């Protein structure tokens with residue numbers, strides 16, 4: 001019976017109250033289980049840290065992230081001060097500055113912090129989507145990995161210490177400026193110039209996408225004068241931060257974007273910025289791609305699983321709270337099927353990211369530029385696997401996250417697109433950016449196809465498939481092996497003909513299915529290991 005009632009009593013309050021009280025880690029037994037399985041003996045200590053960190057990420061930083069995500073809070077530029085001095089001040093809401101300071105003060109990249117703690121903190125933060133902080137964290141991490149390998153001067157060592165351990169309690173923020181107006185994917189076509197003047201390097205030219213433009217230091221690619229090869233440089237962004245004196249560049253404008261809107265992404269013109277060369281100057285592309293961008297791609301994969309964890313949790317709760325036609329949504333088979341799909345994607349994505357991170361951490365000496373190293377064959381192969389899996393994860397998870405967010409919006413109905421009601425709109429807008437930066441899908445697909453050709457002599461693709469899917473159903477491995485052999489029988493993807501077009505479409509589809517198989521395997525292994533441990537300990541397995 002449904003009689004009129006002018007004082008409609010309907011309220012979302014119970015759902016909102018529940019949501020307000022969720023602790024991302026404490027209320028996620030699946031995440032805890034993955035940590036126990038993959039972090040091994042360290043798990044107990046990391047669990048304690050994750051619980052403490054989660055209380056901040058799930059409540060205080062969640063609220064701050066929501067507050068800054070409105071159009072009137074977008075960063076903007078003040079190019080001049082009141083006295084005609086060019087300052088190019090990026091004005092950001094107080095909340096983001098506070099949140100950033102608190103998060104960076106955790107010293108996530110310090111030697112004293114376990115890599116698993118770093119993983120968990122980035123995961124938990126990513127449940128708030130990018131929020132103006134995840135990109136700078138990824139860039140800083142990439143900068144740390146780069147400098148740990150190549151810092152060889154007093155100044156670069158000082159910068160490494162500033163980003164890793166902080167100076168007087170202040171932790172520096174990193175950025176990476178590679179893309180130019182003529183193309184982001186084609187880094188070798190960079191035109192920005194580096195000139196050695198009086199014993200110091202200086203940078204000239206324009207970078208067109210510079211996120212975390214408020215950073216303290218940036219990794220900048222540039223060609224040394226007269227060279228066709230790109231080099232990699234470390235540019236301090238300030239000559240005097242207190243007095244707002246920048247290091248020989250102007251911030252021409254901030255971009256007006258669809259996603260990651262809390263994050264200032266700028267167009268910057270360098271006009272003699274003092275820079276420090278990092279790594280071999282003729283191998284800048286390999287150095288940046290092999291180390292800096294690989295870390296950022298890893299973060300895209302970790303963040304995707306985190307977004308799904310939140311979406312799945314909120315979707316389930318909403319389906320149980322919300323009624324339609326007198327029934328809770330969770331009583332409709334269409335909705336139940338959709339939720340089951342969410343669960344499958346969430347769990348496989350998270351398990352895959354844990355497993356890949358574990359393999360990434362086990363690489364002795366960390367990431368390396370390029371494909372060939374002088375290392376023993378087994379190690380070279382492991383490096384190659386991690387490199388390919390990071391790219392596969394980046395494209396697969398970025399795309400899955402967007403499907404997930406779109407379906408999540410549809411599950412919530414009209415309320416799903418309300419930015420102050422659900423996380424999905426922000427997740428979708430940020431997710432679209434995740435598909436682009438650090439290498440768009442087509443570029444990475446092409447890159448991987450080419451990489452397999454380049455390593456064919458020392459790592460045939462069928463052995464790669466067998467190694468990555470070790471433990472999977474043999475018939476599945478056989479099918480993938482047959483398929484990859486055929487797809488790689490075409491030596492490259494650059495000739496415009498029917499066969500190449502067909503292979504391109506199939507390669508795209510193959511890569512997603514292959515990475516899903518990797519994720520499913522990671523999940524199955526984790527579940528069985530967790531099950532065995534819990535059986536041994538006489539405890540029921542958490543979901």
Ligand SMILES: Cc1cc2nc3c(=O)[nH]c(=O)nc-3n(C[C@H](O)[C@H](O)[C@H](O)COP(=O)(O)OP(=O)(O)OC[C@H]3O[C@@H](n4cnc5c(N)ncnc54)[C@H](O)[C@@H]3O)c2cc1C
Nearest residue numbers: 176177178179183184185209210211437438440442443446
């Ligand atoms: C919000 C945002 C923030 C960003 N922040 C930064 C930043 O901080 N620092 C930075 O350096 N960059 C940044 N980028 C730039 C980003 O990395 C580039 O957009 C990206 O690398 C692609 O470059 P492009 O946009 O010039 O596209 P293009 O290189 O012009 O590519 C256009 C299309 O062509 C395809 N394509 C290009 N080459 C190939 C190929 N060889 N094979 C197959 N397909 C190909 C691409 O996949 C894409 O679909 C940011 C981008 C966005 C959207």
